[in-house]
Amino acid sequence: MKITARALSFWTYQTTQESWLQDILYRNLQESVLSGLRPDIVIEITARALSFWTYQTTQESWLQDILYRNLQEKCQHLENSCTW
Numbered sequence: 001m002k003i004t005a006r007a008l009s010f011w012t013y014q015t016t017q018e019s020w021l022q023d024i025l026y027r028n029l030q031e032s033v034l035s036g037l038r039p040d041i042v043i044e045i046t047a048r049a050l051s052f053w054t055y056q057t058t059q060e061s062w063l064q065d066i067l068y069r070n071l072q073e074k075c076q077h078l079e080n081s082c083t084w
Contacts, residue, residue, distance in 0.1 A: 034042050 034045065
């Protein structure tokens with residue numbers, strides 16, 4: 001099984017009140033990038049990578065929650081404005 005290291009940078013910024021832009025930058029790294037490093041350095045890199053991944057997933061969850069609430073409010077508004 002071949003494992004490739006990938007660096008991922010992700011940031012989200014708000015340009016207007018309702019539009020969000022997301023930019024993702026991928027970098028494919030060679031498998032040998034970590035070879036020759038001391039184990040404590042590899043562990044530090046791994047810990048930082050996991051911390052970054054946790055931060056990203058938390059931000060994505062937060063964003064999805066906001067989008068869900070906005071859609072819920074819009075649906076409620078439409079339901080209230082449409083009378084049958």
